[in-house]
Amino acid sequence: MAGHDHTDPPSDITLRVKALESLLLEKGLVEAETLDAIVELYEHNIGPKNGAQVVARAWIDPEYKARLLADPTSAIAELGFSGVQGEDMVVVENTPEVHNLLVCTLCSCYPWPVLGLPPVWYKAAPYRARAVSEPRSVLEEFGVDIGDDVEVRVWDSTAEVRYMVLPERPDGTEDLSEEELAALVTRDSMIGTARAGQE
Amino acid sequence: MNGIHDLGGMHGLGPVDPETQEPVFHDQWERRMFALLMSTFAGGIYNVDEFRHAIERMAPAEYLTTSYYEHWLHSLERVMMEKGQFDRAELEAAWANVAEAT
Numbered sequence: 001m002a003g004h005d006h007t008d009p010p011s012d013i014t015l016r017v018k019a020l021e022s023l024l025l026e027k028g029l030v031e032a033e034t035l036d037a038i039v040e041l042y043e044h045n046i047g048p049k050n051g052a053q054v055v056a057r058a059w060i061d062p063e064y065k066a067r068l069l070a071d072p073t074s075a076i077a078e079l080g081f082s083g084v085q086g087e088d089m090v091v092v093e094n095t096p097e098v099h100n101l102l103v104c105t106l107c108s109c110y111p112w113p114v115l116g117l118p119p120v121w122y123k124a125a126p127y128r129a130r131a132v133s134e135p136r137s138v139l140e141e142f143g144v145d146i147g148d149d150v151e152v153r154v155w156d157s158t159a160e161v162r163y164m165v166l167p168e169r170p171d172g173t174e175d176l177s178e179e180e181l182a183a184l185v186t187r188d189s190m191i192g193t194a195r196a197g198q199e
Numbered sequence: 200m201n202g203i204h205d206l207g208g209m210h211g212l213g214p215v216d217p218e219t220q221e222p223v224f225h226d227q228w229e230r231r232m233f234a235l236l237m238s239t240f241a242g243g244i245y246n247v248d249e250f251r252h253a254i255e256r257m258a259p260a261e262y263l264t265t266s267y268y269e270h271w272l273h274s275l276e277r278v279m280m281e282k283g284q285f286d287r288a289e290l291e292a293a294w295a296n297v298a299e300a301t
Contacts, residue, residue: 017235018297020275020276020290021235022296038234038238107204107254117223132207133210156207159247159248
């Protein structure tokens with residue numbers, strides 16, 4: 001625009017987001033109630049407790065586990081979890097021979113319906129850079145001891161396919177209920193940066 | 200598209216730094232930014248490819264020195280202007296309004 005000097009955006013990010021929200025509201029492109037509902041949903045309803053239920057069910061029910069590995073999106077939906085960023089799920093199973101690790105080298109792709117929104121470290125440069133080139137070092141830093149005889153498989157997510165790790169059921173948990181088992185399943189155990197039941 | 204976002208295997212970025220008991224959002228503006236993106240996606244005026252493409256066009260130094268949800272802000276502002284939902288002058292007016300109100 002001739003004769004017009006561009007104004008710099010506010011240095012305070014809070015103001016900049018507020019300005020964008022006010023403009024989109026004014027244009028009728030978003031609605032305040034919808035924005036509030038979205039925050040509520042992702043802050044309180046969708047999170048790794050969902051994925052933990054999936055894992056616990058797979059541990060106690062071999063038929064469910066078979067369905068989970070064969071058709072993950074449908075098997076996860078059986079427990080009521082589906083939707084954005086989980087439309088095409090792949091579940092990879094940890095065994096004594098294979099340890100799986102998830103990353104999104106390009107950004108932050110992550111299976112939202114089962115794990116919620118990803119933690120900062122998952123989205124940050126160091127993890128994205130190193131998970132593919134030195135996964136064993138990364139796992140060691142997370143306190144996961146992987147024997148030299150165990151194969152490490154790293155799964156780099158795409159904008160379409162989302163992975164989830166089915167961790168190994170810890171030893172000595174034969175007598176636990178499904179609910180007690182689910183409590184052992186952490187977010188990191190479903191990313192592969194921890195074992196289930198790991199302190 | 201090759202670029203700074205393609206971080207797989209890059210050296211020298213430092214250690215992974217997990218936060219214990221991490222909250223879903225770290226600040227109120229992150230909540231609002233997340234919701235704006237989801238809502239514009241759902242409304243069909245913005246999609247994941249446009250979102251990604253705008254982030255991938257960020258200047259490399261800016262990309263590496265800004266936080267995750269700042270990338271989202273950058274992308275949504277840019278794509279909305281490119282698609283004619285509002286222009287730069289309107290965005291600048293909105294900046295001036297919020298600055299005045301504080």
